[in-house]
Amino acid sequence: MLLETIKIAIRSLWSNKMRTLLSMLGIIIGVGAVIAVIAIASGTQEQVTSRIADLGSNLITINKGTTRGYFGRLSTTAEEVFTLELGEAIEEFCPSVTRVIPKSQASGYFIMGDNNIQASVIGTTVEYQNANKYYPEKGKFFSQYDLDNASNVIVLGSELVDELYGDVNPIGSKITFYYNKHTFIFNIIGVMEEKERGITGDFNSSAYIPITTYLNMISNSRYIGSFIAQAASADEAGQAVEQIEYMLTKHFGGDEEFSLMSQDELLDTITEVTGSMKLMLSGIAAISLLVGGIGIMNIMLVSVTERTREIGIRKALGAKRRNILSQFLIESLTLSSLGGIVGVIIGWLGAFGVAQIGGWPLIISVPTVVLAFSFSLLVGVFFGIYPAIKAAKLDPVIALSYE
Numbered sequence: 001m002l003l004e005t006i007k008i009a010i011r012s013l014w015s016n017k018m019r020t021l022l023s024m025l026g027i028i029i030g031v032g033a034v035i036a037v038i039a040i041a042s043g044t045q046e047q048v049t050s051r052i053a054d055l056g057s058n059l060i061t062i063n064k065g066t067t068r069g070y071f072g073r074l075s076t077t078a079e080e081v082f083t084l085e086l087g088e089a090i091e092e093f094c095p096s097v098t099r100v101i102p103k104s105q106a107s108g109y110f111i112m113g114d115n116n117i118q119a120s121v122i123g124t125t126v127e128y129q130n131a132n133k134y135y136p137e138k139g140k141f142f143s144q145y146d147l148d149n150a151s152n153v154i155v156l157g158s159e160l161v162d163e164l165y166g167d168v169n170p171i172g173s174k175i176t177f178y179y180n181k182h183t184f185i186f187n188i189i190g191v192m193e194e195k196e197r198g199i200t201g202d203f204n205s206s207a208y209i210p211i212t213t214y215l216n217m218i219s220n221s222r223y224i225g226s227f228i229a230q231a232a233s234a235d236e237a238g239q240a241v242e243q244i245e246y247m248l249t250k251h252f253g254g255d256e257e258f259s260l261m262s263q264d265e266l267l268d269t270i271t272e273v274t275g276s277m278k279l280m281l282s283g284i285a286a287i288s289l290l291v292g293g294i295g296i297m298n299i300m301l302v303s304v305t306e307r308t309r310e311i312g313i314r315k316a317l318g319a320k321r322r323n324i325l326s327q328f329l330i331e332s333l334t335l336s337s338l339g340g341i342v343g344v345i346i347g348w349l350g351a352f353g354v355a356q357i358g359g360w361p362l363i364i365s366v367p368t369v370v371l372a373f374s375f376s377l378l379v380g381v382f383f384g385i386y387p388a389i390k391a392a393k394l395d396p397v398i399a400l401s402y403e
Contacts, residue, residue, distance in 0.1 A: 010334060012303070020299075023296050023339075024338055024339035025295070025339075026288055026292020026293070027289060027343060027376050028292075028339045029292070029343070030287075030289030032342075032346035034372045034375075035344060036348075036350040036354070038278055038282055038364075038365070039351035039355070040355070041277060042364075043355050043363050045271065046360065046361050058230055060228070060260060060262045061228060061261045062227040062244065062248075063258065065256050080223035081258075082102070082224050082227065083222055087100040090227070093243075094247060096240035100229045101125050101127050101229075102124060103224065103225060104211065104218075104219060104224045104226075105123070107119070108121065108178050108179030109178040109179075110176070111178060119160055120205070122208050123215065124210075124211050126144055128208070132203070134192060134193070137158070138169065139188075142189065142190075142210050150212040150215075151213060152185070152187060153186060153187050153188075154188055154208065154209050155208045156207050157205055158192060160206075170188045170191065171188055192208070238262075244260060245260055289379050290379065292339065293379035293380070293383035296336060296379070297383035300332055300383075300387035301387045304328065304391045321392040324392040325391070328387055331384070332383065332384020333384065336377055336384075337376070337377060
């Protein structure tokens, strides 16, 4: 009887193809939207977190703090408080910190012949390349000798080389940097490899010089902009943050002069935000399933009305209430299940297309597909039960006389 009931339900739906398609449309959109939204959100989250992880989960950024304005006073900009000696002290007195890398940055114009481009020059140390996993493709990075002697050397990012030199190898030539109405000339000793843009900025469009050269020539100051501290391991990153915070608080007499941000904290924040966005967008997409369920109920009620005489004939021939109930309930489940299957396919295709355009990985979890499809079946049962009960309760005499 169950097999026969399924055949009857399928024949009934097939005889009204357009109505069946329109009934399934809400379920198709709902299931497809839920799967696509979660897949896209998961892919973007994976892309962002992988880029942060590439920088190392044991990196801690130490920036200058700003004084907030209280009781009508204006807030002040970050004061010049960081020095090379402070970085050495952090490295010495914080057991969980293996190295502290100073970093200062200035934006100006690089000039080569008739070409020029606005970009940043970064003053740092030799360890900068190891901490960021960023190495020269041609030539070399500056050495400890260059640091000790404040050598007038520079390493260019790949984008700078493409813009200014094209296919010409710039190593061994000179380049002019114009900043703050002053002109500086550097000897090019290397070209960095191409690296994806990270949370800390665009590596490819910057140039790198020894921090001592930066302090002597560019800033003419003993103060630097920030530090990058590297913990002994990812497990010790939390301890390193606490040690650095304790030491700097004692050094400055408070915590307003600095701010700390570890990669782990950044990963946790991004995961939390993307998780909330994923949940919210999935909820909005799931509303389409409810709308589709209402559409199924409307169509099934119309179907009950149109087939009143058929129901009366079946009851007159001995069909029981449960037979009529199962017939219309199976029709509703068939609608929702077919809509769910098509929705899964469309959701996968949509997520695949967006992932190809956006350049992030395609991540479709099996639990998400199962949950979306199961919810579509639940919608079919929930919104199909009332029309099925109404059909089962029809009086055969009244049903046979229905015009």
